[in-house]
Amino acid sequence: VEAVLAAAEEQEAEKRRSITVEKELELEYDLGNLLALDRNPPPAAALRGAGPRREELLRALARDNTQLLVSQLWELPAERAGGAGGPLVAQLPEPTFRLPREKPPPKPRPPTRWEQFARLKGIRRKKKTSLVWDEQAKEWRRRWGYRRAGGDPSRAWLAEVPAGADPEEDQFARLRREKRERVARNELNRLRNLARAHRAGSAVPAAPLHPTGHQDRDELRRVARVARVSTASLGRFQPRLPKESAEPPSRSGGKKRRFEPLLGNLAAERSRQLELLRDMGGKKPVLDITRAVNKQLRQEEAEAAAANKGKKQSKRGKRGRRQQRPGRSGKKSGARRQPQQQKAAGGGAGG
Amino acid sequence: MDALDRVVKPKTKRAKRFLEKREPKLNENTKNAMLIKGGNANLTVTEVLKDIYAVKKPFAVMYKRKNITRPFEDQTSLEFFSKKSDCSLFLFGSHNKKRPNNLIIGRMFDYHVLDMIELGVEKFVSLKDIKNSKCPEGTKPMLIFAGDMFDVNEEYKRLKSLLIDFFRGPTVPSIRLAGLEYVLHFTAVDGKIYMRSYKVLLKKSGCKIPRIELEEMGPSLDLVMRRTHLASDDLCKLSLKQPKGLKPKKKKNISHDALGTTYGQIHMQKQDLSKLQTRKMKGLRKRPAEKSAEDGGATPKKSKSA
Numbered sequence: 001v002e003a004v005l006a007a008a009e010e011q012e013a014e015k016r017r018s019i020t021v022e023k024e025l026e027l028e029y030d031l032g033n034l035l036a037l038d039r040n041p042p043p044a045a046a047l048r049g050a051g052p053r054r055e056e057l058l059r060a061l062a063r064d065n066t067q068l069l070v071s072q073l074w075e076l077p078a079e080r081a082g083g084a085g086g087p088l089v090a091q092l093p094e095p096t097f098r099l100p101r102e103k104p105p106p107k108p109r110p111p112t113r114w115e116q117f118a119r120l121k122g123i124r125r126k127k128k129t130s131l132v133w134d135e136q137a138k139e140w141r142r143r144w145g146y147r148r149a150g151g152d153p154s155r156a157w158l159a160e161v162p163a164g165a166d167p168e169e170d171q172f173a174r175l176r177r178e179k180r181e182r183v184a185r186n187e188l189n190r191l192r193n194l195a196r197a198h199r200a201g202s203a204v205p206a207a208p209l210h211p212t213g214h215q216d217r218d219e220l221r222r223v224a225r226v227a228r229v230s231t232a233s234l235g236r237f238q239p240r241l242p243k244e245s246a247e248p249p250s251r252s253g254g255k256k257r258r259f260e261p262l263l264g265n266l267a268a269e270r271s272r273q274l275e276l277l278r279d280m281g282g283k284k285p286v287l288d289i290t291r292a293v294n295k296q297l298r299q300e301e302a303e304a305a306a307a308n309k310g311k312k313q314s315k316r317g318k319r320g321r322r323q324q325r326p327g328r329s330g331k332k333s334g335a336r337r338q339p340q341q342q343k344a345a346g347g348g349a350g351g
Numbered sequence: 352m353d354a355l356d357r358v359v360k361p362k363t364k365r366a367k368r369f370l371e372k373r374e375p376k377l378n379e380n381t382k383n384a385m386l387i388k389g390g391n392a393n394l395t396v397t398e399v400l401k402d403i404y405a406v407k408k409p410f411a412v413m414y415k416r417k418n419i420t421r422p423f424e425d426q427t428s429l430e431f432f433s434k435k436s437d438c439s440l441f442l443f444g445s446h447n448k449k450r451p452n453n454l455i456i457g458r459m460f461d462y463h464v465l466d467m468i469e470l471g472v473e474k475f476v477s478l479k480d481i482k483n484s485k486c487p488e489g490t491k492p493m494l495i496f497a498g499d500m501f502d503v504n505e506e507y508k509r510l511k512s513l514l515i516d517f518f519r520g521p522t523v524p525s526i527r528l529a530g531l532e533y534v535l536h537f538t539a540v541d542g543k544i545y546m547r548s549y550k551v552l553l554k555k556s557g558c559k560i561p562r563i564e565l566e567e568m569g570p571s572l573d574l575v576m577r578r579t580h581l582a583s584d585d586l587c588k589l590s591l592k593q594p595k596g597l598k599p600k601k602k603k604n605i606s607h608d609a610l611g612t613t614y615g616q617i618h619m620q621k622q623d624l625s626k627l628q629t630r631k632m633k634g635l636r637k638r639p640a641e642k643s644a645e646d647g648g649a650t651p652k653k654s655k656s657a
Binding site for chain 2: 014015016018019032033034035036037038039040041042044047048055058059061062063065066067069070071073074078081087088089090091092094095097098099100101102103104105106191194
C-alpha cells in the first residue's frame, strides 16, 4: 500500500513540476489589482551585458513571476458565468495597494437656513401620509399632485373676499399673483442655498471681491465696516446710517474680550470683587440652572442625532437628510418653561 | 473671477450628467491619462506616446498638437488641461540636447500636480516592430515589479505607485481567467528600469493550474530616472485619505470558530412558556377521566378567588 501511495505522490509531483517556481523570497500579491511584487534582487551582473542574452534573462524572470501570479489567481473561488458552458470567472478580492484618490472625498452639504432654524428650535419633521380622505369625492386622494384631495386649485370657482380688502380688487388675479410670487421666492431661496453650499464647499476667500451688484448681505456689511474704519481716525467720528448698529461689533470678538476702563466705576468694581469673594468662599457651588439644563439637552440631542445618523443614513440626497427623531419636545419645552422645578434636581446634582 | 465662482446651473439633463460625472464621489471613476507632446518632441518620443495610448485606450486622451510648456517650471497649463479633460494622470514627452528622449509621468490630486517623475528613454521597441498577434484593446494587464530597489528607495517607491496607478485600468469585481492575456513586467537593476510587455499563453499542464509561456509583444522601454517632483508628506496623506463610507460594513451576529463552523446569533423576545406550541403526542393526551378529576380539583380554587 505504501508503495502505491509513494508512486501516486511521485506522479503528482511530476505533474506539478511544470508549474512550480523556486524563489528565495515569496512574492507579495495584490490580486485585486492583478499585481505581484518580487523582492528578490535580480542577477545584476548577468543583466549588465547588452543584447539578446539580457532579453532572454528578463523573459525568464518574467515567466517565473507570471507563473506564480497566475497560480495565485487560479486559487481564487471561481464559477462558470452564464450557465454550464460559460467562461470560468474568478471573484477578485478588494485591491489592497493604497493609491491616492483623484479628487478629495465629497463633503456633506451644509444645512440650509430652514434646517438651521429647525435644529435650533427643535422642530422635527412630521411624517405625513401620502393619501388623504377626500370628503367630497368619498375616496382616498393624493395630498398634492394629479387629482389631489382638495380639487384642482387652478379651477377654483369661488374666492372669498377677505375682511379688510378692497371690494373692487380681482381676487382670482390676486391668488394667481401670490402663487407666482411664492414660487419665485422659493426658487430664489433654493438657489441661494445652493450657492451657499457651493461656496462652503470650494472655500472661496472671504475678502470683498465683486465690484457691483450681486453682493449679498454679509458682504455689504463687511464692506461698509471696512470703509468706515479706513478713515484717519479709524471710524470714530463717522456718522452712522439709520439702520446700522450703534456700537460696532469689536473685531476681536464679543463678550469675552471686552475690557473695562481702568479708573472707572469704583462702586461697580467693589461690588464685583465682593461677589467674586462670595462665590469663591461659599460652600455650595453656583449653578445656573437654565444654562445647565439647556446644555444637557443639547448634548442628548447631539448624541441621539449621531446614533440615528449611524443607523439610518440613506443616500436619497437632500430629502434623505431630514430624519425622524424620537419625540423629545415635551421634555425640552417643559424644561425651558419651568426651570424652577428642576432646581431640586439641579441642586441635588450639584451639591 | 466672478464667472468661475458662480454656480453653473445645467440647463439640460445631458449637461447635468456631464457635471455629475466630474464631481468628487465616494467611489471614483477610473483615472484617465492625457498624453501630451512637448514643443520639440522627436520621433522616438512620439512613438512611445502613441504606443502607451494604444495600451491605455479607452482611458486615455492623446493631444495631437505640440504644447510648448515646461512641466517642471510651470504647472498651470498642465492643470488647465487636466481640468478641461478631467484627466488625473499625464505623460509628457519632449526632447532636447540636455535631456534626450524625455518622458515626464505624473498624477494630479484635485486638478493640482501631486507627483511628477522625469524618465529618460534609452531604448525603445515599438508595437509595430514586433510582428506578433496582439491582445485586444482594453485588456486589464497583470503588473509585476521585480527588484529590491522598488522597496528600498523612496523615489522608486513613488515611481512604482505611479506606474501601478497609470497602467492599472478599471477596478473589476471578477475576471475571466482565460482572458488574462497581457502582462507588464518592470525590473529595477543598476539604476535602470526595464519595462517589458508580454502576451500570456496558457498551456496545458498536468493539473488545474496552466503552465505559462510568454511571447514578447508590446512596447518595451529601457528607462533611467532623472529629475523628480514628489508631493510633500502631508499632501500625500491627504490624497490617500479614504472616506468613511467606503469601509466594508461588518456583518453583525455572525461569528466563525477555528474549525470553520459559522455561528449565528438570534435575539428573541421573552417567551411565555406556558403558551408554547409543542408537538402533540397522542399517548400523552389527558384521558377524559383524568381531566374531570383535575377540573374537580381546580374549581375549588376558582370558587375561593370568586
